[in-house]
Amino acid sequence: MRLDHGELRSLLPHRYPMLLLDRVDSVEPGVSLEAVKAVTGCEPCYRGIGEGQAPDRYAYPASLLIESFGQGAAVLWLLSRGPGTTGLPMFTAARDCVLLRPVYPGDVIRHRVRLEQVVHGAAFAAGSSWVGTDQVAEFGSMMAVVRPADAIAERKR
Amino acid sequence: MTAAPAFSAATRPVDTYEAAAAPLPAIDWVEVSAGPRGGIGLRAGVTVDATDVYLAGHFPELTVYPGVFTLETIGQAVTAAVGYCAGRLPQLHLLRSARFLAPLLAGDTLTVEASVGPVGEDQSFDVTARCVRDDGVHAATVRAVYRWPSADGGNAR
Amino acid sequence: MSERDQHMAELREIVAEVLELEPEEVADTADFVEEYEADSLRAIEILARIEKKYRVEIPQAELNEMRSLKAVHEVVARHAGWQD
Numbered sequence: 335m336r337l338d339h340g341e342l343r344s345l346l347p348h349r350y351p352m353l354l355l356d357r358v359d360s361v362e363p364g365v366s367l368e369a370v371k372a373v374t375g376c377e378p379c380y381r382g383i384g385e386g387q388a389p390d391r392y393a394y395p396a397s398l399l400i401e402s403f404g405q406g407a408a409v410l411w412l413l414s415r416g417p418g419t420t421g422l423p424m425f426t427a428a429r430d431c432v433l434l435r436p437v438y439p440g441d442v443i444r445h446r447v448r449l450e451q452v453v454h455g456a457a458f459a460a461g462s463s464w465v466g467t468d469q470v471a472e473f474g475s476m477m478a479v480v481r482p483a484d485a486i487a488e489r490k491r
Numbered sequence: 492m493t494a495a496p497a498f499s500a501a502t503r504p505v506d507t508y509e510a511a512a513a514p515l516p517a518i519d520w521v522e523v524s525a526g527p528r529g530g531i532g533l534r535a536g537v538t539v540d541a542t543d544v545y546l547a548g549h550f551p552e553l554t555v556y557p558g559v560f561t562l563e564t565i566g567q568a569v570t571a572a573v574g575y576c577a578g579r580l581p582q583l584h585l586l587r588s589a590r591f592l593a594p595l596l597a598g599d600t601l602t603v604e605a606s607v608g609p610v611g612e613d614q615s616f617d618v619t620a621r622c623v624r625d626d627g628v629h630a631a632t633v634r635a636v637y638r639w640p641s642a643d644g645g646n647a648r
Numbered sequence: 649m650s651e652r653d654q655h656m657a658e659l660r661e662i663v664a665e666v667l668e669l670e671p672e673e674v675a676d677t678a679d680f681v682e683e684y685e686a687d688s689l690r691a692i693e694i695l696a697r698i699e700k701k702y703r704v705e706i707p708q709a710e711l712n713e714m715r716s717l718k719a720v721h722e723v724v725a726r727h728a729g730w731q732d
Binding site (some may be wrong): 350353357379380384387391393400408424427428432433483486 | 562585587
Binding site (some may be wrong): 426427450451454458479 | 695
């Protein structure tokens with residue numbers, strides 16, 4: 335099964351410029367998925383960089399790489415939950431994630447995501463990210479839950 | 492054998508944002524103090540701005556400061572506090588553990604308190620951060636290893 | 649080491665890792681919430697690791713009971729069929 339960008343938009347509540355996946359090339363719902371994220375110099379994370387910075391300063395931010403992988407995990411999980419899922423996926427914990435080399439504009443990242451466990455409404459995913467044959471990151475464990483937006487917005491002050 | 496680099500003086504938050512690709516200016520202020528064994532202590536804060544371009548997409552129905560942006564705040568605070576080594580900025584290398592315990596919404600202020608270092612001979616250092624929301628709620632705990640990458644940009648294992 | 653001691657040692661290690669403590673800091677009867685600032689997500693993380701390690705399924709209703717190492721052991725023993 336393959337998911338184009340429009341299908342990702344209907345699955346994920348994230349929107350530009352925070353929707354950090356372009357396509358899902360293959361997925362076995364509830365088991366594993368391979369997703370693609372192309373990095374371009376047009377992304378707003380490059381808008382504030384000062385003139386004349388060294389080439390290494392254009393490395394794609396680690397925060398966005400981790401988010402992109404996490405969205406792959408969210409897609410994998412949401413597909414296995416089936417229709418009727420409402421709420422926002424919240425990243426609640428991560429463990430043992432290693433960033434191995436930087437990613438630059440022009441690189442195409444492939445996330446290989448495995449859904450390890452779903453326990454009482456919480457999903458645990460693991461996997462790796464690649465640019466060509468180079469591994470750029472390893473994700474030991476990422477945990478997420480889905481919460482209704484009104485439950486997130488409402489809190490004691 | 493070269494001596495481990497020592498931490499240098501802090502830069503301003505705006506310089507940190509302009510120095511490298513980043514989704515947003517993730518610190519409003521940062522303070523640095525001496526820590527044990529040549530390490531440092533740092534405090535930093537940011538207020539969640541719903542008009543930020545990335546936050547507009549996370550999510551359109553409700554602004555939630557994503558967990559990965561808490562990592563971005565910690566990363567920029569570390570960068571501002573420890574500065575450059577041979578012209579390079581420190582990079583997140585290993586995320587041992589991150590826990591996001593409470594959501595941060597538009598207008599909320601995040602305060603980070605972290606212990607940083609000392610620096611090892613491989614130019615890496617530990618960061619342990621505790622993050623608090625302005626109502627006193629414990630929002631996140633992060634344990635990570637940062638390092639100044641080698642000249643080829645890689646992080647050889 | 650008796651089977652019970654072995655299981656307690658394994659569970660103590662899981663709990664300590666999730667709560668980011670040293671194993672010796674996890675007392676048998678200390679309440680996770682009151683003593684270690686655990687929340688419901690930490691409890692689920694502990695449960696997830698236990699389910700994976702011992703290949704058992706623990707009903708959600710039992711989650712509220714699992715508030716100390718000793719209580720965790722009792723719940724897991726019941727569902728994993730341990731004779732501890």
